[in-house]
Amino acid sequence: MSESPSESPDSAAVLQSMTLLATLSTAATVRESVAKRRAGRDPSAQEPADRAAARLRNTGDALMDLLMEMALSRVPLEQRDEEPLPHAVRHFDLFMKMRRAERRTQAMHQHLLSLYPAVSEELVEAARRTHDAIEQFLGDAPTAEGPHLSDVLERGTSLVVWTRHEV
Template sequence: MSDETTSEGPPESAAVLESMTLLATLSTAATLRESVAQRRAGRDPSAQEPADQATARLQNTGQTLMDLLMQMALSRVPLEQREEEPLPHAVRHFDLLMKMRRAERLTQAMHQHLLSLYPAVSEELVEEARRTHDEIEQFLADAPAEDADEGPHLSDVLERGMSLIVWVRHEV
């Protein structure tokens, strides 16, 4: 039997952790690349946008955020009631944090688009976008201590994010 045909066992922890580190690095690089491309194209994310552009971007960002929040919500549904091994648990937690970081960026973008539409949208909606962003940031700050009782819980963060998107769809 040759080395090529031998079955591989479960991945080693070091290899999985190295892959997660690489994924986090690539994610950060992609975000930076996107930001640089936006600036080179003459778009300042903190600047006011024309209403039609802000509306279109708000709708796209809201749909992307809703998809992401639904992925996180569905990934938390237990398939079986059993003890999870440490490595799969770490990978699942890492995936949640990566998605939550993306949700934080999307919520910040939604807030900026809403500011561009103000006063055509309510001040309460703009403020809710800011509070939702802050709650996601707080969740991420508390995330290393998964069992911490302080700060927002995942279900609360997901619910608030989904409520924001529904409110935006209703008002915009």
């Protein structure tokens, strides 16, 4: 099936692709978690400070990359009247990135707990609140009753910068 540039993609095929991507993303997360546990790493356990600090920096960098991607995707489009299918794809992409940001924020919180009391209690609490804000955004996304995307992005960015300053 060859499409000319002027033809739009089949909606069912796009939705099927999005479903497959969501399934693969979930499977990758589960595989990563199982591999960590088999390697003897319990994500809820305390880590040695040097390992926790290194993982915290890596996780913070990955989170900042995701936050910047989401912020840049908000740049206004030239054409304001977006078709339903491209709008759905953009929303799906945001949702998938926000899910990854939620997992990274949770990991940052765990690493900060391993470093406590060498890091401030306020920073540990900020990580927990950031995670909660992302979860609330994801849970309330269909109704738009929860925090606004810009607030979640700002909170996440602040967490990463604060962590870089303190660790």
